[in-house]
Amino acid sequence: MSKRLPTHGRLIDRSKRIGFTFNGKPLAGHPGDTLASALLANDQMMVGRSFKYHRPRGVVASGAEEPNALVNMGQGAQFEPNQRATTTELFDGLVSRSQNHWPSLEFDLGGINKHLSRFLPAGFYYKMFMYPRAFWKHVYEPFIRQSAGLGQAPRDRDGDTYEHFNTFTEVLVIGGGVAGLQAARTAAQSGARVLVMEQTADWGGRAPVDGGTVDGAPVERFIEQTLAELQAMDNVTLRSRCMGAGVYDHGYVLGYERLTDHLPMAEGPRHRLWRVRAKQVITATGAIERPLSFAGNDVPGVMLAAAMRDYVVNYGVAPGQRIVIATNNDDAYRTAICLKEAGLDVLRILDARNSGGGTLMNRARALGIRIDCGRAIAKVGGGKRVKKVQICAQDGVGGALEEIACDAVAMSGGWSPVVHLWSHCGGKLIWDADQAHFRPDPDRPPTGADGAGFVTVAGSANGELSLDAALKDATEAGKSAAVAAGFKPRRGKAPNATATPEAALEPVWLMPREAHVGLRSKSWLDFQNDVKVSDVQLAAREGFESVEHTKRYTTLGMATDQGKLSNINGLAILSDALGQPIPATGTTTFRPPYTPISMGAIGGEARGDVFQPIRRTPMYDWHAAHGADWEPVGQWRRPYAYVQSGETVHDAVMREVTNTRQNLGLLDASTLGKLIVKGPDAGRFLDMLYTNMMSTLKPGRCRYGLMCSENGFLIDDGVVARIDDDTFLCHTTTGGAEHIHAHMEEWLQTEWWDWQVYVANATEQYAQIAVVGPNARKVLEKLGGMDISRDTLPFMAWADGQIGGFDCRVYRISFSGELSYEIAVPASQGLAFWTALHAAGQEFGVMPYGTECLHILRAEKGFIMIGDETDGTVIPQDLGLDWAISKKKDDYLGKRAQARSHMTDPTRWKLVGLQTEDGSVLPDGAYAVAEGRNANGQRNTQGRVTSTYHSPTLGKGIAMGLVLDGPDRMGEVLEFPDTEGKSHSAKIVDPVFFDKDGEKQNV
């Protein structure tokens, strides 16, 4: 059993007890504990179940590499799944629950999967769920949904806040172990600004656990002194609980600081995302111990050897009482010595090397520990916790020689440098055969804007695993980073550390070497995703030879731990199966973040009201006070309709249409884009941008224009007014103002830079109001101030003047088919003018109308709407707009494209009106079906609905659509099946449903 020791525990405060719960059970720990150490102290060895087979799993590691101990944390608005118990600091009142089981952790029905494991091989999703097709909806999909995912999704809105922090530094050191601290000090002594990030709450990394002396004093003293020195330097910033999450282009680095995870009642943001630009980055990220692959290496109680001594030294927790250790290197002997000195029984050390280890082995033997060389674990016995191990020869197939009863197993397969941050932005690796790991290749670093490397690696992250070598390496790294950042390092030597000589490691990728299939199919590589040695071997046999393919086929390394424990072991097994050396197989790609970071931190402050700006017209508050039902249009909010009491939104829209047709409507059109194009070449420029001729437009007149991309497709439309010889005002769609402005700038700056034209976006400078309906002229004449009569201001003319005392520009244009004036006033006058119009219009039956009414009015008239009739694949010719395309111009954007064969294809679908036989409304986006089926077995199509409404003016449904040979098929009836299985019949008609001759707008 695992329990708290009476001694040890350098990080915990035994004088205080704090309470927490696991699966509802009240437990106690000490300040300084992690959730994992506190669970182990309470003999909670099993902490969850695995993803695929639901096997019992326990804590296997002590840090960020932990694959098993993931829990649901917190409640309500603080709930979060998949929290790593090994990196969760214990606090009073912590609530945790285990994951991935039903109905309970102890008794789990999904555990039956483990008995089916031979039917759930690698790639089983691809193999099993293909046929029969009909099984998908009712059998396979529910099964996959039931079993998919770790933890639970939160139900409540995240109750915490998060923030982003931008900063610059000359040297960024990631990792606050001895190498990171030494590198930081060396770099800081040059005068460079240094930022140090350490992912845990404590400085010094593994060194205090592993021991050793520096300059004659214990390594703890070195850590204290170095830290004190750094804290005293003005040019150094130290951040603990801050993980270097990712290294990106040109020295951009993300840091993930956990501010209040350990202080849940504290004020302020929970996480802070550091967005750092660093001239130089030093990664001192340490190394991670590899598991050994033997049968039952996933049973709770089997733990990494170094993690086991972490729990003893740091937390005073014994992961077991009678322990067997399996190793292929000398480092595991440190664990043996540590356990023995803590009073625990180390029953046996199984050293896979025939010749055993060096000095450390002799020290262990001197303590009375029995050491068997050339021996391996054949199998671990026990279900929910370790009960026994079978011992066999490492060189063999696994015939058991002996069985030992025990309650914990420590394993060490050697150490792999944490090369993630080095690799994120392209740093390359070399295979170090002596230490059997990949380490950074100093000749191929990630490069910055100047072409030189910007990342240096220090200490065990660089493959320098001993204390003395790590400190020397870190000193060099600190100096070279300072030089590269433009500083002159101080002369000085690396501190002198003691080095215990170690015997060579012997790579062991499978234990025993020739393990039979029964053992291989119980030897786990990836604990979290349940990938075994046999799965990787199967993938290789089935032809998945690339490491990236094997990864995806078996899901090796694809879990939330991203294969921190499994990757090297997995690719060694793959290499062996393929009969090639490990460097020939290579690694999968390392991608940020190093460990998962919260979505909240990524979003930062950008949530709720500040997620994106909302643009409001000057009349926004009036609309809100008059029942506006808002519609987002780009970043604008426009009234969809003004709902009166007792009305539905639909009722309101119908009322607004009828009133505008019969009396008087007011529309807030301020959101329409208003671009001023000015200069001697303005006319020539607009001739290139619009399909029709703008240079011939007379001052005082307006013209409707179409704008196409160079690909020929329609991108925007609107009315252009010529202000004077050199000046045009181009109206764009509401959503188009910014990108059409950018489109104009792009062509002016990059193609016609010698043309004398300026473009300014004046959209927000004006409030614009459409005064629409048979009484439009009456209300303006009542307010008075300028002549807006038919003769003075005819259709498609504009004039400056005053109405009701407001300076204004009046455009006689219509998007409704009614007598209509669009009147622009300075934005500051918008609300006052709107209010004046509304008051004066009372006797004429004035009502404001919203965007849906606008849509119906234009559809009744057969006017197209960008985004409804167009979708990026439609050209003006499809919409019957040939009249707006100049035949006289040599060139305009899109002209050449519109001459391409596909654009001139007579079978392109063309715009028509559609009218249901029974007056109902056609479903939006519905397709008209044709005879036969296509190669995929789908019904052939011959058209689709682009706009569809109920027209209160006509008392029936009206629609527009694009139809094959449509204009030549007037009167034909098409069938439009909907998604509910019903079909709608509609007749092809003229798209202009109302007042085809335009008599109403020309009065």
Add this chain to the structure above:
Amino acid sequence: MLTLQCPYCGVAADETELSAGGEAHLKRFGPGSSEEEFHDYLFTRENPRGVHFERWRHSHGCGKWFHAARDTQTLEVFGTYKAQTTEPPKDIRDAITAKRPGWTWRDVA
């Protein structure tokens, strides 16, 4: 995330301030051009692993379009220059030659 120096306002701009605009130095073909010329102008783009010329806009800054010469593999930036040119200027080409002797890009060298 790249940083590029805007040749107009001089700011070393973060990529979040910029908009990418694809390949630089395309020659526009309009009416009268052959199908092949127009097709290549619209669709055919270089995709080199190495030296490349790109269009960028300092869209959240001064608003100007400019060009950047950089290595797509190593992320090295050889230089940025104003967009009002039909080919890379000599100082940019020289800077590339100094770092990548023998480089070519389309018909530029």
